[in-house]
Amino acid sequence: MAExxxxxxxxxxxxxxxxxGLSGVHITAxxxxxxxxxxxxxxxxxxxxxxxxxxxxEGVLNxxxxxxxxxxxxxxxxxxxxxxxEVCFHCKCxxxxxxxxxxxxxIKELKDHMMAEHxxxxxxxxxxxxxxxxxxxxxxx
Amino acid sequence: MAExxxxxxxxxxxxxxxxxGLSGVHITAxxxxxxxxxxxxxxxxxxxxxxxxxxxxEGVLNxxxxxxxxxxxxxxxxxxxxxxxEVCFHCKCxxxxxxxxxxxxxIKELKDHMMAEHxxxxxxxxxxxxxxxxxxxxxxx
DNA sequence: TTGCGTGCAAAGGTTTTGCATGGCA
DNA sequence: TGCCATGCAAAACCTTTGCACGCAA
Numbered sequence: 001m002a003e004x005x006x007x008x009x010x011x012x013x014x015x016x017x018x019x020x021g022l023s024g025v026h027i028t029a030x031x032x033x034x035x036x037x038x039x040x041x042x043x044x045x046x047x048x049x050x051x052x053x054x055x056x057x058e059g060v061l062n063x064x065x066x067x068x069x070x071x072x073x074x075x076x077x078x079x080x081x082x083x084x085x086e087v088c089f090h091c092k093c094x095x096x097x098x099x100x101x102x103x104x105x106x107i108k109e110l111k112d113h114m115m116a117e118h119x120x121x122x123x124x125x126x127x128x129x130x131x132x133x134x135x136x137x138x139x140x141x
Numbered sequence: 142m143a144e145x146x147x148x149x150x151x152x153x154x155x156x157x158x159x160x161x162g163l164s165g166v167h168i169t170a171x172x173x174x175x176x177x178x179x180x181x182x183x184x185x186x187x188x189x190x191x192x193x194x195x196x197x198x199e200g201v202l203n204x205x206x207x208x209x210x211x212x213x214x215x216x217x218x219x220x221x222x223x224x225x226x227e228v229c230f231h232c233k234c235x236x237x238x239x240x241x242x243x244x245x246x247x248i249k250e251l252k253d254h255m256m257a258e259h260x261x262x263x264x265x266x267x268x269x270x271x272x273x274x275x276x277x278x279x280x281x282x
Numbered sequence: 283t284t285g286c287g288t289g290c291a292a293a294g295g296t297t298t299t300g301c302a303t304g305g306c307a
Numbered sequence: 308t309g310c311c312a313t314g315c316a317a318a319a320c321c322t323t324t325g326c327a328c329g330c331a332a
Binding site for chain 2: 320321322323324330331332
């Protein structure tokens with residue numbers, strides 16, 4: 001997790017502010033572009049991609065990939081996201097494609113187990129959990 | 142999980158045979174193309190993609206996405222892969238990019254918990270677990 | 283004979299990159 | 308002033324799609 005970057009520009013501030021206000025919501029790079037374009041304040045897509053990447057490196061943003069064919073998702077977490085407290089994670093339904101946000105402490109046990117037995121420091125927030133959602137199990141849409 | 146498809150062609154057999162011999166190894170669509178091209182038996186990439194998709198639907202193949210920018214990975218599992226027995230799953234190191242194969246029964250408990258508490262039928266095989274691998278934690282490369 | 287499988291080429295979409303310009307420190 | 312950030316356009320990349328032809332049943 002890198003330090004804060006060298007330069008603070010107008011755009012980097014704008015993007016960060018925008019994302020802070022979207023805590024718990026996941027958006028894509030093009031969502032960010034669209035948002036600023038709608039505001040009449042166009043930001044180049046390369047800039048958006050570069051800023052998002054930077055924020056991910058800084059640990060402010062969580063990045064995860066739902067599908068290889070859908071764009072990467074970003075979510076603001078702030079710097080305190082890697083505590084052992086309650087975390088929000090993402091379940092992707094393989095059937096309907098829905099992405100579900102869950103709060104669950106149970107995951108901590110898996111994390112501890114992975115660390116103790118497999119020496120792997122699981123990052124539950126970054127991980128996307130695949131499976132079948134309730135609606136698709138019961139047959140309701 | 143769909144039934145065996147209607148037609149068995151030479152290519153579909155070849156691809157399946159090839160994948161059977163790679164149990165436990167993960168490969169990409171272009172790996173498959175390359176393999177057959179090296180054998181002097183070129184198979185169109187569309188065919189490879191379509192066959193792989195079919196095998197995933199049939200439950201013979203497991204598909205998972207490491208990164209949004211790297212190609213999708215496939216792994217032969219056979220039809221018996223969805224039992225509650227020991228499963229093989231994948232951990233991706235966020236630092237060095239390594240993908241680690243793990244065998245772990247502990248994951249079953251998370252699966253049970255997700256089902257009981259969150260009504261989500263977790264598919265541990267499809268899921269890619271993000272984190273930091275042992276070598277990167279200790280600083281060895 | 284019917285209709286699925288195949289191959290080629292082209293399109294689609296996301297993300298990265300090269301390069302000249304602009305802005306922060 | 309020096310270096311980083313930006314924007315545009317183009318490239319790279321993986322994957323899907325359209326269409327005509329071939330092949331399995």
